[in-house]
Amino acid sequence: MTSAFKRPTINDVAALSGVSKSTVSNVMRQSGTVSDSTRARVMEAVAQLGYRPNATARNLLLRRTNLVGVVVGDVANAFDAELVTGIERQAAGRGYTTLVCNTGGDTRLEASRIEALLEQRVDGIVLLDFTGDRAVLAQLLAERVPVVMVSCWSEYADCVAVDDVVGIDLAVRHLVELGHERIAHVVDPVMEATTRRARVEAFERALLRAGLSPRAEWTVAYDPGNAEAPILPMLRAADHPTGIVAANDYTAIRLIELLERNGLAVPHDISLVGFDGIDIAGLARIGLTTVVQPRDTLARTTLELLAARIETGYDEAPQQHRLIPSLVVRTSTALRR
Amino acid sequence: MTSAFKRPTINDVAALSGVSKSTVSNVMRQSGTVSDSTRARVMEAVAQLGYRPNATARNLLLRRTNLVGVVVGDVANAFDAELVTGIERQAAGRGYTTLVCNTGGDTRLEASRIEALLEQRVDGIVLLDFTGDRAVLAQLLAERVPVVMVSCWSEYADCVAVDDVVGIDLAVRHLVELGHERIAHVVDPVMEATTRRARVEAFERALLRAGLSPRAEWTVAYDPGNAEAPILPMLRAADHPTGIVAANDYTAIRLIELLERNGLAVPHDISLVGFDGIDIAGLARIGLTTVVQPRDTLARTTLELLAARIETGYDEAPQQHRLIPSLVVRTSTALRR
DNA sequence: ATCCGCGAGTTGATCGATATTCTTGCGCCA
DNA sequence: TGGCGCAAGAATATCGATCAACTCGCGGAT
Numbered sequence: 258m259t260s261a262f263k264r265p266t267i268n269d270v271a272a273l274s275g276v277s278k279s280t281v282s283n284v285m286r287q288s289g290t291v292s293d294s295t296r297a298r299v300m301e302a303v304a305q306l307g308y309r310p311n312a313t314a315r316n317l318l319l320r321r322t323n324l325v326g327v328v329v330g331d332v333a334n335a336f337d338a339e340l341v342t343g344i345e346r347q348a349a350g351r352g353y354t355t356l357v358c359n360t361g362g363d364t365r366l367e368a369s370r371i372e373a374l375l376e377q378r379v380d381g382i383v384l385l386d387f388t389g390d391r392a393v394l395a396q397l398l399a400e401r402v403p404v405v406m407v408s409c410w411s412e413y414a415d416c417v418a419v420d421d422v423v424g425i426d427l428a429v430r431h432l433v434e435l436g437h438e439r440i441a442h443v444v445d446p447v448m449e450a451t452t453r454r455a456r457v458e459a460f461e462r463a464l465l466r467a468g469l470s471p472r473a474e475w476t477v478a479y480d481p482g483n484a485e486a487p488i489l490p491m492l493r494a495a496d497h498p499t500g501i502v503a504a505n506d507y508t509a510i511r512l513i514e515l516l517e518r519n520g521l522a523v524p525h526d527i528s529l530v531g532f533d534g535i536d537i538a539g540l541a542r543i544g545l546t547t548v549v550q551p552r553d554t555l556a557r558t559t560l561e562l563l564a565a566r567i568e569t570g571y572d573e574a575p576q577q578h579r580l581i582p583s584l585v586v587r588t589s590t591a592l593r594r
Numbered sequence: 595m596t597s598a599f600k601r602p603t604i605n606d607v608a609a610l611s612g613v614s615k616s617t618v619s620n621v622m623r624q625s626g627t628v629s630d631s632t633r634a635r636v637m638e639a640v641a642q643l644g645y646r647p648n649a650t651a652r653n654l655l656l657r658r659t660n661l662v663g664v665v666v667g668d669v670a671n672a673f674d675a676e677l678v679t680g681i682e683r684q685a686a687g688r689g690y691t692t693l694v695c696n697t698g699g700d701t702r703l704e705a706s707r708i709e710a711l712l713e714q715r716v717d718g719i720v721l722l723d724f725t726g727d728r729a730v731l732a733q734l735l736a737e738r739v740p741v742v743m744v745s746c747w748s749e750y751a752d753c754v755a756v757d758d759v760v761g762i763d764l765a766v767r768h769l770v771e772l773g774h775e776r777i778a779h780v781v782d783p784v785m786e787a788t789t790r791r792a793r794v795e796a797f798e799r800a801l802l803r804a805g806l807s808p809r810a811e812w813t814v815a816y817d818p819g820n821a822e823a824p825i826l827p828m829l830r831a832a833d834h835p836t837g838i839v840a841a842n843d844y845t846a847i848r849l850i851e852l853l854e855r856n857g858l859a860v861p862h863d864i865s866l867v868g869f870d871g872i873d874i875a876g877l878a879r880i881g882l883t884t885v886v887q888p889r890d891t892l893a894r895t896t897l898e899l900l901a902a903r904i905e906t907g908y909d910e911a912p913q914q915h916r917l918i919p920s921l922v923v924r925t926s927t928a929l930r931r
Numbered sequence: 932a933t934c935c936g937c938g939a940g941t942t943g944a945t946c947g948a949t950a951t952t953c954t955t956g957c958g959c960c961a
Numbered sequence: 962t963g964g965c966g967c968a969a970g971a972a973t974a975t976c977g978a979t980c981a982a983c984t985c986g987c988g989g990a991t
């Protein structure tokens with residue numbers, strides 16, 4: 258900057274108001290004992306100069322930045338985007354500013370972005386839907402960086418996630434109650450692995466509990482970007498499923514497209530249940546019946562855990578929170594014909 | 595933190611490798627002249643200790659943080675969310691990390707979040723859809739903080755926005771070509787004021803250009819959250835509009851809901867054109883004809899301007915960029931019956 | 932008269948890096 | 962042999978805050 262505007266420092270304020278910088282510091286932080294008259298003089302100098310304390314200098318000395326990093330894999334997924342917003346609000350409410358990093362699932366990028374966060378000395382990191390290398394997590398934990406994992410799982414770190422077993426069970430039972438017996442599970446290939454596995458297992462157990470037998474070929478991935486091949490045989494068969502549980506709303510909504518392009522109406526031919534409860538699922542034109550994650554609670558719990566970890570360090574054992582989802586019935590599910 | 599993990603500093607590396615910290619610094623920054631053998635010794639010490647330079651200390655000395663703040667008013671609006679993602683990617687590509695602040699249109703919050711960004715000494719700020727107090731902007735400019743405004747306008751700052759006149763004209767001409775003569779404009783009440791005004795004016799002029807006369811009562815706000823009252827009389831009238839231009843896709847999609855709840859089918863009874871080109875507008879079930887903003891160009895231009903302003907300061911006059919949108923025709927518009 | 936305590940404020944060390952200036956040793960040339 | 966130049970690295974000031982330790986003056990108790 259050539260026409261640089263030299264920001265006033267604490268020394269400038271001290272000089273102008275005729276006190277020492279300690280006194281200015283005390284006034285700014287409302288600590289120590291400062292007489293009213295001195296305080297007024299300092300405040301006036303502050304206003305006159307437009308002084309704003311330099312967080313960089315404070316951060317260096319206090320070894321604390323009030324910054325938290327949020328690393329999110331798949332922002333295309335609206336649920337993550339909505340959750341990040343909630344986390345940002347919670348963080349702001351606790352005096353933290355968030356550094357958001359989208360990695361788009363690129364592992365290399367992920368490592369370098371996290372590296373940048375650590376150089377900035379963030380107080381903690383939220384790993385949202387962390388798809389990446391487990392070694393990265395191990396390293397963070399080894400360095401005692403406060404970390405909270407959201408919608409993903411590790412026994413060594415603080416975790417918050419929805420209860421997949423309960424959620425999938427809600428979905429399956431809903432379909433069963435509507436009379437469906439041929440039920441498939443459509444998975445999102447870019448979904449975080451531990452969550453995907455949990456939901457796949459939960460699905461099979463839920464079927465068994467309902468007296469139905471899972472078919473291996475009816476747990477299938479659908480990637481709207483790529484070829485539609487893997488899922489089509491299942492849909493085109495004469496005895497195609499009449500009910501589908503989708504791994505998440507993003508997949509479910511794309512699946513509606515695919516089904517209807519292939520002459521299968523939702524819910525007339527196939528009932529569809531999503532998972533997440535993103536905003537647009539509630540649009541009348543979409544009307545997705547879905548397992549709703551308690552988004553605000555998720556965000557709040559995340560910041561409670563992170564703040565606790567920042568305060569107390571790693572003395573206490575990792576905390577794991579499973580939140581209970583709920584089913585919202587809309588128009589994508591109907592009685593089996 | 596009680597079980598604190600003391601991060602290694604440049605001094606620790608210097609001690610371990612038996613050199614001065616200047617040399618370590620030179621090795622880390624690949625500057626100065628360091629012999630290969632010394633370099634190797636230092637690198638080994640770095641690896642052994644897990645040393646990572648402290649950006650806080652560097653920032654303090656260099657008066658540069660490589661942080662940019664992004665202040666966004668209305669993240670409920672998917673377009674903003676998608677644009678923030680693009681900006682984040684562009685920033686990361688240029689070595690900046692972004693601090694994202696959602697203000698939700700709360701002016702008080704906005705000022706305090708910007709204050710926090712300035713305390714963190716961000717290198718620059720992106721104001722996206724800045725709804726807030728013009729005094730805040732004036733202050734930023736007075737303090738010579740590099741600022742770029744996106745999707746909003748000020749003659750004193752660098753601005754990037756879509757060309758509202760061209761966009762609205764595309765929408766109106768499309769409806770006119772389909773035979774519509776009774777065309778309304780539905781505005782988003784939380785939309786940033788300069789953009790709203792620009793679109794309202796553009797709408798009226800586009801009508802005139804098409805030989806139609808604007809009706810004042812047909813430029814009306816719709817807030818899905820509040821009462822639906824203000825817009826219903828227009829829709830219930832016998833000579834209700836047969837074409838609607840919505841201020842943005844968010845409003846358009848909520849408007850579909852409202853129309854269909856009131857027995858007006860889209861596009862059968864009313865054709866609807868949106869503005870923005872958010873992802874879900876392309877879903878078959880939505881099929882919104884819309885004026886698409888060049889999202890990536892918008893994000894790229896934003897960071898080009900911001901980077902330039904950070905480098906060169908305020909020697910050069912503000913730059914204003916108007917980007918040309920395009921129309922994507924889908925199924926929400928049809929020939930007038 | 933002496934001492935204590937306290938309010939009000941100052942001094943100075945410190946955080947962890949960068950960058951400028953300074954030192955040292957060595958080879959080379961006149 | 963003396964002096965010069967340069968490569969390699971060391972010393973040190975600096976950024977802008979915080980905080981513990983210290984000073985100073987004054988009023989009241991003994």
